[in-house]
Amino acid sequence: MATEGGDPTRIMVAVNESTIKGYPHPSISSKGAFEWTLNKIIRSNTTGFKLLFIHVQVPDEDGFDDMDSMFASPDDFKSMKHRDKIRGLHLLEYFVNQCHKIGVACEAWVKKGDPKEIICYEVNRVHPDFLVVGSRGLGPFQKVFVGTVSEFCTKHADCPVIAIKRSAAQTPQDPADD
């Protein structure tokens, strides 16, 4: 039953930027989930797997990020969106570079929207064998305020999901940070 050759196992990995360092730095939990996947699943079998990185950018709800921006024409808005996209691509570059170094095939792309919903939508579109998501490992009280993408995906994504909790040693002072 163990597969000698055949199609690689396609693992979707949802990644986001750090809330502390911002782009292009990956969040602690998505970096952890990625490294866990390499160390515990892929191991030395680099040709047996393909990683599919999805990064969902949250549309700016309060416009705070754009306080320093001038909008004088529709083109200014275009360039802003372009800039955000570029930042997202720099984030993905980190993961793609790591895969390239160790010889694991990968694809990576950026989407905009509500991360939990877009991830589930992309699972339906791309049909990975399973989905890996990082988790901050928040308690029930903390979750009320920040929401958890991993929990939503575990319930609603149409493929097996494995949530990798951030270790206690890596938890920043404010556990909502990542």
Next chain:
Amino acid sequence: MATEGGDPTRIMVAVNESTIKGYPHPSISSKGAFEWTLNKIIRSNTTGFKLLFIHVQVPDEDGFDDMDSMFASPDDFKSMKHRDKIRGLHLLEYFVNQCHKIGVACEAWVKKGDPKEIICYEVNRVHPDFLVVGSRGLGPFQKVFVGTVSEFCTKHADCPVIAIKRSAAQTPQDPADD
């Protein structure tokens, strides 16, 4: 980062008997979860992984299974427990034989109690890298009546958990069956 040698990844797989065929037949969902693990995770890397099979026997709540039994002395009860244990071991034999055929290291053992609680207890004791559980993929209405071990473990087990849903094609007429 990909591990060439080192300790194998230890995957705990929770298995149970079929509700239709009984011992020694594995349930559809636990057989499915096992085969998924072989095909999608272990693949050709048979030395990179070790499977830890846990089977939890539910103590007989209503005595129905023992309607044909005579209990005349404490020893009769002992032999009953022994017989149940033997049945559980025959179930595990199925999985151990499959592993042996393809050359994957494994361990297997039986416990008694509430499956969801014992599985989480065993996770704490054995510290697997992750836990694989089969799931019948029941809807919210069906779940009220039968409970779901996979959902409980996903929330409470102290390691990453991946629940593998039974495919629609394998679902028996009564979806609570397995």
